[in-house]
Amino acid sequence: MPDDVNHFSHRLQPLQDIYFHSEHLREDELLRGSQSLTYLLWSITILILLLAAGNFLLIRIAQQDRDSSRFAIHKCYGASNKHLFYQLLGEIGLQTGVILLLSCILTYGLHPYFIQILSPEHIYPFELFNLSNFVFVGFICLIMGIICSILYFHFKHHVSREGVRGMLQPKPQQINLSKILTILQIGIFTSLLFYCTIIISQINFIKNKPLGIDTEHILQVGWFDNSRSYQPLKEELLQHPGILYVCNGMSIPFTYIPSIEKIPLLSEPEKQVDVVCAYGDEDFTNVYKIPIIESQEFTPIEFNPSPENNYSSTTDVWVNKKFVETFKLDHPLGMILNQQHSVHYRITGVTEDFHTQSLHYPVRPTMILPPSTYLLLIRYQPGKRQEILEYLQDLYLSRNPEYIFECKEYNYSDLYQKDMAFMELVILFSLIAILIGGMGIFAFAIFMVESKTREIALRKVNGASERQIMLLFNRQFMTKVLVACVIGLPIAYYASRKWLENYAYRIEIQPWIFVLTIVISLCIVLLVTNWQIRQASRNNPIDTLKTE
Known part of the structure; x- marks a missing residue:
């Protein structure tokens, strides 16, 4: 056989795999999808769901006295633990069903706008009944069950067998669940904020980097x-x-x-x-x-x-x-x-x-x-x-x-269409996460201030000024932000480094990005909490002590 004979090999590929696995084809011959973008959007969606679940837990825990008293009264009239669990599950299930219905309506209305970002040239219809949506609803139901179980065991911990009398003298809490949820929420939106900063900086870098050619005019x-x-x-x-x-x-x-x-x-x-x-x-x-x-x-x-x-x-x-x-x-x-x-x-x-x-x-x-x-x-x-x-x-x-x-x-x-869509979607989802996280922090601030009204009144009676009280409580939130940053920023840094590896020319993650993320997180948290703390510190301490 001559030495100059060329050898070729061929392989078959299922059609269903081409959309996400088409690196071997010319980009102008086939519409291809970004598997990494899909995974990222799923990850951010799950984070937003976790933030929403955390907010719901914070609000229910803030209503602990009402719910625990209701549990105690039901126990006095002979309700079993199983009955109480089903009652709680029914309440959360009804609320989840209403939210899912509103979500479907909102998604249907916003679908054209998302298409303009994701796939402006290849518009696909909105399908309510498909496998992905059923999987998503199943995941929501799983989260709902987890939330119900957490609340059930949390309230059960505060209701003793003696009923209402035991409720008047509850046992000290071993783990402050509300603080853990608050730190988790701050950590999530701090991570997303850091990730958004990296993405925006990289997109601006590749947009302004000289190409060695002049493509204008x-x-x-x-x-x-x-x-x-x-x-x-x-x-x-x-x-x-x-x-x-x-x-x-x-x-x-x-x-x-x-x-x-x-x-x-x-x-x-x-x-x-x-x-x-x-x-x-x-x-x-x-x-x-x-x-x-x-x-x-x-x-x-x-x-x-x-x-x-x-x-x-x-x-x-x-x-x-x-x-x-x-x-x-x-x-x-x-x-x-x-x-x-x-x-x-x-x-x-x-x-x-x-x-x-x-x-x-x-x-x-x-x-x-x-x-x-x-x-x-x-x-x-x-x-x-x-x-x-x-x-x-x-x-x-x-x-x-x-x-x-x-x-x-x-x-x-034309060169960075997917990168631009990626940036817009991450920023949009991050803003949603920050908004939901801010609502959770606001709920925790209300819960904390309501539980500290007697302490605030006593401090004011003993000569503490409004500024001193605000600094005292703000210091507690600042500590939570720093703990959340210690947990969240290393994860965001690792994810950012992995994403930047897609570019041969990329920015260096500078220390100022960490500092900026921490400062913005502190400002957001303090902006959300200061109003509630300020209102509590301005109340008349005599009226507060009378009611307490």
Whole structure:
């Protein structure tokens, strides 16, 4: 068997797996989903459910005296523990059913807005009865059962066998459940706040990072011409005073998987390096303002198959600095690189490094090859966009009236559409979590202040000022925030590092982000609790002691 025979392998893939497992396909050939985004949204949803469950527990615990007294009275009239559990389960189940109904109505109303974020080009209908929704409802029922069990054992702990008399002298609480829930809630929304800060910083970083090319003021026009008379067309376009450069080539950065050539190393021919292929003529670097390090005359593709050179052809290419470094070329100009299929590449120019893909990928060895397509890249003067568009459209339709004029420009969202959707959804869900967490903290503040009214009155009688009382209670909340940050921030830091690994170019997680997260968390918590504490500290201590 000859040594130059190529071997290929194929494998089959179920259609149901392609949506989330399609890395081997070109991105422009198939709509693909983000499995990591799906998992993240599920995780945030579960966190929000936990926050809501924590809020519900805090409110019920704040009503402990009423519920425990009701339990005690029922016990006096002979109600069994099983009856009390079912009664509590029925109450929580009814409330959960009403909330689920309202949630379905709200989700149906907001569905079009979520679609615009997640999948604006491929709208899918809202389906109420499907497996995912049934799983979600089952999960809600599981949480409801857990909440009911926690409340049942909590109230049972405070109701002795003597009934109401035992309730008047309850046993001291071994574990303060309300404090644990408050710290958990603060920890969750602190983690989400930290994660949001990292995401926003990274998106701003990739949006403003120089790509090594200038993508502004460039129009990409697909030009159909039977005569294939590119050079006369180029000269005609350059006659327009608003057009600076015209190039035949492919636009960059690529929004799809680029063409790759495997080229063997000169020192180790058995090793091959993946090289990205960009396509453009001699004005490609002028259109994109790519700095040139050194160059010779850029010549078109040259076919010279003959018996003397084993029927090979030679193509003149330009390469970037990364290519030169990877292949360790001391004098790259004029160097001929052998490639498979009887194609040789002759280096006639070297440019600075530039990005051909999104910043998820590092700068790779790149060749600029003569184009094999007919796609115009036009750089125009700033402020002349509308004028150039009208000129190109009129010229195109005058020559090709049977075809539709199509023009594109570089769009930041084309490369980072999923990243932008990811950021918007995380911020939205985080705001919801912070709102729910704030409501839980407010409930705990009410519960704490009501349980401390006698203490506040006694301190005021003994000369404590309103400011001193507020500082005393705020110190307790500040301690909870710091404990929550100690628990939540390491988890958020780990999750942020894992997410940043998706980018070849990423921010460093600076200490100021930790400090900012702690400060904002403190401000949110103190803003929620200060009003209630202030109201309690302003009450007349004599009236309070009379009622107590």
